[in-house]
Amino acid sequence: MSAKVNDDLLTERRKCEFNVEELTNYLDGGAQATQNRRKLEDKVLSTKGLFDEVPEEYLSHKEKYENAVRKAVVYYKAMKEAEDPNQTEQERANATYRSLLHAAVFKDNSPFSLHLAMFIPAILGQADEEQKKYWMKRASKMEIIGTYAQTELGHGTFIRGLETTATYDPKTEEFVLHSPTLTAYKWWPGSLAHTANYCVVMAHLYINGKSCGIQPFIVQFRDEETHQPLPGIKLGEIGAKLGFNTVNNGFLGFDQHRIPRNRMLMKNAQVLKDGTFKRSPNSKLTYGTMVYVRVVIVNGMANQLARAVTIAVRYSAVRRQSELKPDAGEPQILDYVTQQHKLFIGIASSHAFTLTAKWLTRMYQKVTADLEKGNLDELPELHAIACCLKAVTTTDTSVLVERSRTSCGGHGYMLSSNLPQIYGLVTAACTYEGENTVLMLQTARSLVKALEQAQSGKRLSPTMSYLSEKVSSRLKWDNSIDGIVKGFRRVAYGKVESAMRSMRKYVRSGLGPEDAWNMSSVQLVAASEYTSISEADIRQLQDTYEDLLGKIRPNAVGLVDAFDFRDQILNSTLGAYDGRVYERLMEEALKSPLNAEPVNQSFHKYLKPFMQGKL
Numbered sequence: 001m002s003a004k005v006n007d008d009l010l011t012e013r014r015k016c017e018f019n020v021e022e023l024t025n026y027l028d029g030g031a032q033a034t035q036n037r038r039k040l041e042d043k044v045l046s047t048k049g050l051f052d053e054v055p056e057e058y059l060s061h062k063e064k065y066e067n068a069v070r071k072a073v074v075y076y077k078a079m080k081e082a083e084d085p086n087q088t089e090q091e092r093a094n095a096t097y098r099s100l101l102h103a104a105v106f107k108d109n110s111p112f113s114l115h116l117a118m119f120i121p122a123i124l125g126q127a128d129e130e131q132k133k134y135w136m137k138r139a140s141k142m143e144i145i146g147t148y149a150q151t152e153l154g155h156g157t158f159i160r161g162l163e164t165t166a167t168y169d170p171k172t173e174e175f176v177l178h179s180p181t182l183t184a185y186k187w188w189p190g191s192l193a194h195t196a197n198y199c200v201v202m203a204h205l206y207i208n209g210k211s212c213g214i215q216p217f218i219v220q221f222r223d224e225e226t227h228q229p230l231p232g233i234k235l236g237e238i239g240a241k242l243g244f245n246t247v248n249n250g251f252l253g254f255d256q257h258r259i260p261r262n263r264m265l266m267k268n269a270q271v272l273k274d275g276t277f278k279r280s281p282n283s284k285l286t287y288g289t290m291v292y293v294r295v296v297i298v299n300g301m302a303n304q305l306a307r308a309v310t311i312a313v314r315y316s317a318v319r320r321q322s323e324l325k326p327d328a329g330e331p332q333i334l335d336y337v338t339q340q341h342k343l344f345i346g347i348a349s350s351h352a353f354t355l356t357a358k359w360l361t362r363m364y365q366k367v368t369a370d371l372e373k374g375n376l377d378e379l380p381e382l383h384a385i386a387c388c389l390k391a392v393t394t395t396d397t398s399v400l401v402e403r404s405r406t407s408c409g410g411h412g413y414m415l416s417s418n419l420p421q422i423y424g425l426v427t428a429a430c431t432y433e434g435e436n437t438v439l440m441l442q443t444a445r446s447l448v449k450a451l452e453q454a455q456s457g458k459r460l461s462p463t464m465s466y467l468s469e470k471v472s473s474r475l476k477w478d479n480s481i482d483g484i485v486k487g488f489r490r491v492a493y494g495k496v497e498s499a500m501r502s503m504r505k506y507v508r509s510g511l512g513p514e515d516a517w518n519m520s521s522v523q524l525v526a527a528s529e530y531t532s533i534s535e536a537d538i539r540q541l542q543d544t545y546e547d548l549l550g551k552i553r554p555n556a557v558g559l560v561d562a563f564d565f566r567d568q569i570l571n572s573t574l575g576a577y578d579g580r581v582y583e584r585l586m587e588e589a590l591k592s593p594l595n596a597e598p599v600n601q602s603f604h605k606y607l608k609p610f611m612q613g614k615l
């Protein structure tokens with residue numbers, strides 16, 4: 001018999017003014033997609049051995065990793081078996097697109113995540129047809145496990161500064177991979193330490209002493225039978241982190257490690273047997289895997305933020321605290337407008353990121369299809385947009401997940417709430433796949449170029465067209481959606497124009513272009529994101545905003561129920577559908593190994609002698 005649902009949550013669900021299932025279907029892309037997703041979740045989550053006997057927060061660093069590998073094997077086998085052969089690739093992708101199935105199994109991400117998130121996309125995007133056929137067969141059947149090894153101890157952002165070398169030896173038709181310094185060691189790649197046995201390595205190619213830029217190489221670094229590191233390979237784990245502690249991030253050093261010529265992924269650039277180098281049509285095509293993951297991250301943020309606000313809103317409907325009016329009893333904390341302010345922006349942002357992710361994915365698919373036909377025209381715009389949206393959505397999600405945590409008081413600080421772990425996952429995304437400041441500056445680079453083109457009368461791409469609109473200096477402000485968008489466009493135009501004016505001022509003062517850029521870089525980053533609008537407008541917007549909070553209030557629980565996360569996926573004492581928060585907090589607390597005995601051995605070993613002055 002299922003546990004009794006909390007009365008306040010029942011009341012909230014009765015008050016909801018819209019059809020929750022309809023919103024769930026919309027988010028999934030239709031009723032059939034909801035059905036597919038739920039069927040997939042039913043199948044996978046009913047698999048034995050997927051969940052932890054002991055909560056992983058009570059395991060050692062080593063036990064956590066070993067437990068995660070145990071679960072990853074079970075999980076990925078269950079996912080493979082659950083796949084519906086009658087579904088199209090697209091339907092299958094949709095079914096997992098919104099599902100955070102892996103989050104039900106891995107609170108801190110999976111030791112296989114890089115295999116799926118980067119190793120396979122790197123092969124798909126960087127291998128020639130023959131290489132793709134061979135490596136995709138092995139990688140998709142999990143015969144090999146891979147990762148993406150680009151970052152080094154000494155370099156992460158500056159790819160052209162990577163020190164790992166790949167020197168072509170035409171006599172043996174091999175590349176010699178070498179880490180000339182400690183800072184050249186690959187450092188950070190997920191799964192690298194003990195899980196994977198192959199990786200795509202980004203290394204500086206040299207032929208006859210001449211630099212041929214950064215190229216991708218597929219490299220085996222562990223024996224497929226014994227899993228021992230191969231000769232000339234130094235491997236290890238980089239240590240405990242804020243989060244991602246079951247992703248097995250590692251380091252790898254090469255000592256004159258030889259690989260055959262056909263291990264350079266040669267879709268874009270090629271090295272012939274005699275060492276002839278055939279350049280890529282655009283050297284930045286080598287960076288293509290990162291563009292893909294930045295697009296995926298936007299959708300991932302939407303899902304993670306939805307998970308956090310579901311937990312915090314349901315908890316806020318159950319938690320009663322303080323007095324809003326004398327003798328009126330303790331209200332639900334969700335009735336405090338400050339609590340609504342903290343949480344409802346998170347609900348709205350998750351929906352905004354979901355829609356943005358769909359739009360960006362379509363743009364990515366179009367540009368990728370054009371690239372296949374040799375048309376690179378829209379690649380710079382895709383890069384600029386992907387940089388901006390990855391940076392903005394990860395920054396906002398980190399802020400909003402942390403706000404969801406602090407809105408739950410002390411219980412939000414419990415690992416059993418799962419809010420700290422979700423924060424650990426999303427805040428990492430502000431750094432990986434391109435540190436956010438660096439990516440915003442890439443976008444700023446495109447904005448400055450676009451404004452210069454607009455000022456010389458050239459047509460701009462759709463996403464930059466706001467820079468060529470002659471925006472009147474006194475825009476008639478109204479708080480309609482259209483009016484607000486126009487306001488933002490005017491602010492955005494002003495930010496770019498001001499940054500550019502600042503750079504020109506520095507150049508006139510005698511600074512070189514690079515120093516002028518650096519001096520203006522705070523403004524340039526601001527030009528790539530949005531900031532405030534003028535004073536007078538704020539009051540009008542504020543009234544509208546507070547009115548909106550009141551309209552959302554009766555639907556808040558319905559809005560998060562519509563995300564349709566199962567309790568296993570929320571994995572939270574505060575966010576379960578039945579709202580039995582206090583019982584769950586106690587159930588989880590009793591699982592602490594410290595509660596196995598009333599008196600811990602440290603009393604007799606240390607405390608008692610200390611308190612009796614004998615230590």
Ligand SMILES: CCCCCCCCCC/C=C\CCCCCC(=O)SCCNC(=O)CCNC(=O)[C@H](O)C(C)(C)COP(=O)(O)OP(=O)(O)OC[C@H]1O[C@@H](n2cnc3c(N)ncnc32)[C@H](O)[C@@H]1OP(=O)(O)O
Nearest residue numbers: 113117156157158159284287290297300383425432433434
């Ligand atoms: C798990 C829970 C969370 C849920 C989220 C879901 C996530 C899904 C998967 C998550 C799983 C695992 C997580 C771990 C994954 C993380 C893996 C990594 O971190 S891999 C390493 C990532 N590293 C980077 O991103 C490095 C960032 N640096 C760069 O990209 C480049 O160095 C640079 C772009 C900053 C500069 O490159 P550089 O060669 O120096 O170029 P210039 O600045 O000189 O010139 C810029 C010029 O080039 C164009 N350009 C740059 N990059 C690209 C590109 N990618 N595509 C196209 N064009 C590009 C740029 O537009 C400029 O053009 P101009 O015409 O000259 O202006």
Ligand SMILES: Cc1cc2nc3c(=O)[nH]c(=O)nc-3n(C[C@H](O)[C@H](O)[C@H](O)COP(=O)(O)OP(=O)(O)OC[C@H]3O[C@@H](n4cnc5c(N)ncnc54)[C@H](O)[C@@H]3O)c2cc1C
Nearest residue numbers: 148149150151155156157188189190428431432433435437
């Ligand atoms: C959880 C996690 C997982 C990761 N997984 C992988 C992986 O699987 N594979 C992989 O290859 N890498 C991985 N990385 C590494 C990640 O890609 C790098 O950390 C990231 O690219 C940033 O590089 P960095 O750490 O060297 O920082 P740096 O590049 O040294 O940046 C440090 C600071 O300097 C600033 N800075 C740098 N350049 C500029 C500039 N031009 N203008 C202004 N400011 C600048 C940055 O904004 C930042 O604040 C992972 C990282 C994390 C945190």
